[in-house]
Amino acid sequence: MNVAIVGTGYVGLVTGACLAEAGHFVTCIDNNAVKIKHMRAGRLPFHEPGLQAIVLSQLHGGTLRFSTDLASGTRQAQVVMLAIGTPSAADGCANVDSLLLCAKALADTLDHSCVLAIKSTAPVGTCEQVQSFFKARQGLRPDAPRVEVASNPEFLAEGRAVDDFRKPDRIVIGAETAQAGDTLSRLYARFDPDGQRTLRMDVRSAEFAKYACNAMLASRISLVNELANIAGKLQTDMKAVCKVLATDHRIGPDFLRPGAGYGGSCLPKDLRALIRAAEQCQESAPLLRAVEEVNQRQVRLLFDSIQRYFGGSLWGRRIAVWGLAFKPGTDDVREAPSLALIRLLIDAGATVRAYDPAVCASIPKLAGRPGLELSRSAAQACRHSEVLVVMTEWQEFTEPDFSALASSLESGAVFDGRNLYRPEQLARFQLRHFRIGQKVQGKPLAAHRHAAMPAHSSPG
Template identity: 40%
Template structure:
């Protein structure tokens, strides 16, 4: 099957590569000429475990190609996948200008007797598939009626596990009322659901809402546990015990119950905000999600009062080491990363910061430049630091050499935003240790 993927960001590159892996001929389009040149030379532009191997193999076997020409990509394609950014506008609504701009171009490129399926892979508000169809017809004219279908096919990829999620999906959600488009999509996904995982067909609005509802529900679980963690701190309870107690109930499940310093990334913050805005547009006040956003904003700085208190509210001149800059482990994505909120607060309080992340250093330097210092490794950040703050739960941070930590830090002080260490161990090692929803080891 010949496929055009419009956009080579996170979703587009993973989608194009994984569809090529099952034998499809994929052309990915991007307006960024330098990016297209890098990808064409075999230089992958995002960090995602397992992706580079598939990317290089399919590039070598010429099933995966890159171009700046929308015309060339679309000409022979049966499927046109829109994997374009939908950044939040000033009012929180999803900006559809990229998607609708390309839809307008497609109206000039699609031919009346050359059927194509246009697929929304981007996370978009309810009604977007209808708008895309209208935009194509607006520029292409009535002669294109029946020459194409617009399908909603939201992605459910977890950064750090995206290749596995794509190749072995829990489910595939498809929004279409076209039998012709359904047959094409069924054939496309057949290699990915051989073990019986469902391909769920529904109408377009339901498919569009499914993605927002899924991410918003997961964000709600995170914010709920973060509020439980605050109660644990005040009641003298242990959030890890509470988490295990409720997570053993299969109606609740064990996942997304780990407290910390808030969620970030390109999906949860944007999608929760967009769903609230969409609800407002139909005169509904989504009170739960408004609370989820409020809790998460506060949680990003949850450790700051404890840090300030430890230093007698005199952070000026203090040097703070930070482990973790990406919003989660196994990615280089720093969008809405809680670490950046912590860094901003520390700098405003007069402290200096030295940070390390296994994959997100390049992206961080592009944003923060010389506002902070950067360690060559996790231990180099600790030299002469007054305390360590852990902001991302990378595996290599879970079992560190505590002797190295103690010998490099001025004080054996750790503020752990991801609850990586055992409280008993911290007591035995003699650290002052603050985590989330658990007692302070002093």
């Protein structure tokens, strides 16, 4: 099939490259001319394992091309996909301005019938709004070609996006006509040969499914973090508790590692947008608000424990941070917990030496921030630093040279924001180890209560 993808970021480029690999002819369009120039030369604007090789081979094979021109890039497409960013607006709603502007431009330029699939995560009703642009055109020009707007949300995860796209858990297609749904099913046939993974529904349900999915994932992360915080106070071993949770088939093993909270370009903004959408239909969404609050608290708890370690003041302290990306396998720092922590540390008077295997100094969000220095290696970040904070669970950080670490870190403490290490690993090198949900010294709270409780007060 002939496919045009508008918006060549994380989602658009992975989608374009993988569809080209599956035998389609794909044009990836972006209004950022510099990005397009680099991609034409096979240079990717971001880090994503396995993607570069596919882009290069499809470019050379002639099945993938790049363009900045909307009209010519979409001219022969049977399917046009929109993968434009939908960041948070100031009030937390999804900002769909760029998406709608682009859809309006398409309503003016598309001169053939096709399916317009919205891949961006966009609020319920966005597809209907976009469809109305084409209906308006049909009102003015009854001979105008028929463009059917469908919802086709994307579920790939950065860091393993290529695998996710090639072997999807599910492909969601929200379409109002069987014809539009069938066209999109054919597009994905190589990724779901027997059709078992394709879930077809109306457009509004497909739009909502994406938000529901991210709300479930965010809730799970905040719940496990809250449980870990309680577990620490009750002097229990959260790792053992997580094993119990993981082996319950109703719960499952994923997303059960306590840590400094979630970040990235999706979960925080999509949760905010869902809460605002709930408000607009008079739903207060108390659980979703709590999920957000618990998440924001995680970084603060980590910061508090570092500050406590230094006796209440971080003024003049030198702190190494390993990991800036919001998760391993990507260089994406959008809403990364590492940045929130670094901001708190610097505001409190500390200086930070940070290292990340994929995030480079040219990232505008990081470059030139006073108090922050980016290091070329994990070891360099620790040199002349007093303590280390681990914020991303990159493979490279899982088995460090603990002996070298112990001699570098002047104050000999590791704040393990991703619960990567076993306490005994660090204890062997006289490194102090602070984890999320760590057992708090002193008598367990519940034991105090039982001891204080008079015998006759027990129920029954």
